[in-house]
Each structure stands twice: as C-alpha cells, then as structure tokens.
Amino acid sequence: MKAFLTFIVVVIIILPLFILLNPFIWGMRRIATYEPSVVTSNLIDSLNRKSNLDIYVDTYLDTVWYFRDIRYGKVDKLANFNLGFRNSEQKTIDTNQIKNYVTAFSQKFEHKKYFDSILVTSDNSIIYQIKMK
Amino acid sequence: MNDIRLLKTQLFLSLAIILFGIQNYVLNQYIFALSFYETVVKVVLAISVLTILLSAIVLILQSIVFINRKIIIKKEERYLAVNIALYYLVVFTSLYLSTQLR
Numbered sequence: 001m002k003a004f005l006t007f008i009v010v011v012i013i014i015l016p017l018f019i020l021l022n023p024f025i026w027g028m029r030r031i032a033t034y035e036p037s038v039v040t041s042n043l044i045d046s047l048n049r050k051s052n053l054d055i056y057v058d059t060y061l062d063t064v065w066y067f068r069d070i071r072y073g074k075v076d077k078l079a080n081f082n083l084g085f086r087n088s089e090q091k092t093i094d095t096n097q098i099k100n101y102v103t104a105f106s107q108k109f110e111h112k113k114y115f116d117s118i119l120v121t122s123d124n125s126i127i128y129q130i131k132m133k
Numbered sequence: 134m135n136d137i138r139l140l141k142t143q144l145f146l147s148l149a150i151i152l153f154g155i156q157n158y159v160l161n162q163y164i165f166a167l168s169f170y171e172t173v174v175k176v177v178l179a180i181s182v183l184t185i186l187l188s189a190i191v192l193i194l195q196s197i198v199f200i201n202r203k204i205i206i207k208k209e210e211r212y213l214a215v216n217i218a219l220y221y222l223v224v225f226t227s228l229y230l231s232t233q234l235r
Contacts, residue, residue: 002201009196012217013189016224020185029232065235072166 034059039110051101058084058121070114078116081109085122098128106132140195140212143188147219150181154226157233174233181227188220 019025036044036057048055059082069075083102087093102118109118112132120128157164157174164170192213199209 006197006200009200009213009217010193013192013196013220016221017185017189020182020224020227025228026231062235068165 034061034063037110043105043108047101047105051097053097053101054086054088055101055120056084056086058082067111067114078114081111081115081118083118083120085120085127087122093122093127095128099130102128102130106130137209137212139191140216143184143191143216144212144219146180146184147188147216147223150177150184151219151222151226153177154229157230161233171234174230178227178230178234181223181230185220185223185227188216188223192216192220 034057040057044055044057047053061079066075066079070078083105085093085098098120102120106112106118115132117129117131119126195209196213199206199213
C-alpha cells in the first residue's frame, strides 16, 4: 500500500516535467504578429463591402513589443502599415478608388499614431502610399 | 534528510516566484517602462526553471522517505502536500513568464 502511494506521488511530481521540458512545447510558442483589433477588421470589412475591393491587412509586426516600445520612447523610426490588395479578377487597378479607400481608412484607423504611413501593395509592388500625421 | 528545512526553502522560493508572476500579470501594462525589467523577467524565469528541477528531485526523495516511515508525522505530510501544489503553480508561472519575453 505504501509502495503504491509512493509510486503515485512520484508520478504526480514527474508529470509536469513532461510539459516543462518538452521541446515541442517550446516550439509551440506563438510568434507575435500584428493582429487587427475587432474595430480595425470591422472597418476594413465595411470599407471592402462599400467600395467593392478586396483589401487585407498585410503587416507582420510584433505588435505587443512594437507598441510597448513606442509608448516608452524606445523607437526612433516608425514602421509602415501595410495593406495588401488582392486583384483576383486581373482588372486594371483604379487608383482613385484605392485613394478614397485609404483616406477613409486612415481617418478612422485606431492605431494611427503608431505608424508612419500606409502602403497598399499588390504582388509585392507598392500601388499607393499615404503619409499619416 | 530527516528535517523539513529543504521543503521550507522550496516553499519560500516557490511563493516568491508565484508572487512575481502575479505582479507581472497585474502590472505588465506599466512595469515594462523600466528599461531593466526584461532582464529581471529573464533572471526570474531562469531561477524558476532551476527551482522546478531541484524541487522535483527534493520532492521525490522526501516523499519516498516521509511516506515510508513506520510512524507518519503529520507535519511532514502537510508540508509535502503544500509543496507539491506550489510546485505545480511554479510550473504554470514559469510557462507564463516564458511568454512574456520577446
């Protein structure tokens, strides 16, 4: 009986080490990227529907640390905010339409002060750029 | 190893690490303004990993001794139970602190 109890206690003690010392769990640490907030993704959705464009957030910043560094003045140069433009129907790109889109977006964007300018890219080429104050 | 000195040391270390984890969770909006705070988190994380490895050994050895006594001492059993619970909390704190680094 006592041997069995000792065995159980030892197993209980060893069990969390399988979690803590497991290299697969270290690898599962999420890489932090920019995750648009609910407000931002709703804004993009509504603008997409309104102007009939397919634009998505294409920014891969580690937001937590980037925002933190800006708040505590550790960043010299602000990053750009990338928007991707999906041209699935291979139409010619209407710059005016995109300009209106980005202007409307930049007015309501809640993380304005964290970024230098908004870039709209399509197939790795910049098609529109607007500076934020 | 007849006394409970090792378990007492482990208890205080575990409590300190858990308290650090709690204060990091509550204050992490403000406390990262300190320039050296990231190093502090790194050091505490290293201490917590060492604590877990050492306390696993200590707990296994002590539990083998304590449980297989002819006359079971209540105080020792209580210390053992509390320390195993704290050990689990330290494991969770350590995993949490590892997500607080860049």
